[in-house]
Amino acid sequence: MASEEIVELAKRRGFFFGSNGAYGGTAGFYTFGPQGAALKKNLEDAWRDRFTIREGNREIEAPTVMPEPVFEASGHLEGFDDMLVECPECGESHRADHLVEAVTDIEDAEALPGEEVEELIADNDIACPSCGTALAGVTAEDFNLMFATDIGPGDGQPGYLRPETAQGIFVEFPRLKEYARGNLPFGITQIGPAYRNEISPRGGLLRLREFTQAELEQFIDPEDDEPPLDRVRDVEVRLYPAAEQEAEDGEYVETTVGEAVDEGVIGSPWVGYYLGVAKRWYDRVGVDLDRFRFRQHLAGERAHYAADCWDAESEVDGDWIEIAGFSYRSDYDLSKHDAHGDDAFTVFKRYDEPKTVERATVDPDMSVLGPAFGGDAAAVAEALETLAERDPDAFDGETVSVEVGEGDGAETHEVDADVANFSVETVTENGEHLTPHVVEPSFGVGRTVQTLLAHAYSEDEVDGEERTYLSLEPEIAPQDAAVFPLVTNDDRLTDLADRVAADLREAGLAVAYDDSGSIGRRYRRQDEVGTPFCVTIDRDGIEGDGDDTVTVRERDSAAQVRVPAAKLAEELAALRAGGEFDALLDRYETVATDVETN
């Protein structure tokens, strides 16, 4: 399949299309049409079913706009931008930090301030790689990939559209841990939009400026918590480890989750567990597993906090695209927010047995320190505490000397040892505060939609006529069924068709009704949007002795079976929930149609 055909079909049939066409269009923004929105919603429901409900996690919904300090803490404000220099001669833009790194020993020029990078460019006579023009004196412009906005009127506080849904979970951790009653492990999910002001949006739904993520943040105790690996131990996975990617003739490793974890191919059992869960889920929603792999991030591609990171990749139109990332983020995110935010981003971990420890403490007599040291008194007391922990022997003498202040203002004070009230106490510790580690499976919903369409796109011949159809899973297809009166010149058929469609809708099924054109044309319309079952009301079904029956036609095979109208909603609901159409062929009368697919 070619993605042009998908794009054309998507536009024509209402899956997705570039937004704001009436105003010239806006790059990086796509609108999901009726079919696409339904498909996407079904996919999100399937994700929620698997990663929230069945994993015992809880879902939240956080705002998409967040204040600046959140991103100071997360590192996005500092690290989520690129320093660009534009050549005055040829107009080419280059990464300023990369240019500097290329000619100096500096390894992380991205961390340097702009002025310094500009100086380095001038001092090293760096020239434009494209045309050779000297770049000295050219301003290094920061281009931050976050959308900025103002919160509130006037000089309200600066805010940003979240570049990932994850931050909405991390910042609320102090409260979320309460809802988990302080117990690890627990998982929080969120499905929603995220925003990145991409320099160059490309490839339909593949790189957008607004896109939907489905993320799970699994909070764990790194020492004690282990994933239920046995549930997925036998799941077969195609792995593309970093070592194989770097090798001359690197190959896929076909193995099982259990083996890969046991042999250390997958570094983290938690990551391994979610690779297994995800693999099964991708199969369920209709990803072609022959065009699917897990690729490990190369060392250089990994974020510095990620111990191990794997992407789920699908092949679309000859290219491998990232559709999910599975990373072990350690305590990076929570530690950052703990340091920047007001609340504690830790949980209290109770020891199995309370520990009795001897601890050196001081209880300085402030009524002495106060008059003696004035404004420095509090600092002196604090210094005494620190000293007691570090060097209890210092309190053996008559006086204790502590240093207060920093740099030039530093002062050494002598304190009488007995004023410090030094003692070694025996205290009972019931536990400790620990910063949970985070395992993050993060899914791109739009990219998965694109994958499903590409993998479902099929062409064959029915009765010698070419047809295009989407072989979508019934659970995912935008419509559950379509209802047709075979012909419209018989009120009995149209009346029953109306009734059948209404009944199915009342039963919660998404049903299309179509009485326009020939029956073949109507089948093709539904085939092209992937409707798995078409229900046709014909005269044979109403003229017999017994109850009314209708025919149900399966999309891919065009096989038909005659089902009592009264049973229809129940049977279609079962099919949507994963039932096999072939089982209907056994239980009901099949309909000879002389139709051949190949």
Place this chain on the structure above:
RNA sequence: GCACCGUUGGUCCAGUGGUAGGACAUUAGCUUCCCAAGCUAAUAGCCCGGGUUCAAUUCCCGGACGGUGCACCA
């Protein structure tokens, strides 16, 4: 951001310095008992702005959008 190419009914395309044509689709009617059938009719379009010109969908410049390559992708 840069370079090249492109943009004509809903979709896919043809074409022209004097404002356009096809195919498919859609709608209505006739016909019609199972896979894009037929007949009749209808709806519907030159991406936006500026320039040249008596006249621009067509030529020129700029922009937007799309494709490809470069760069980028925490």
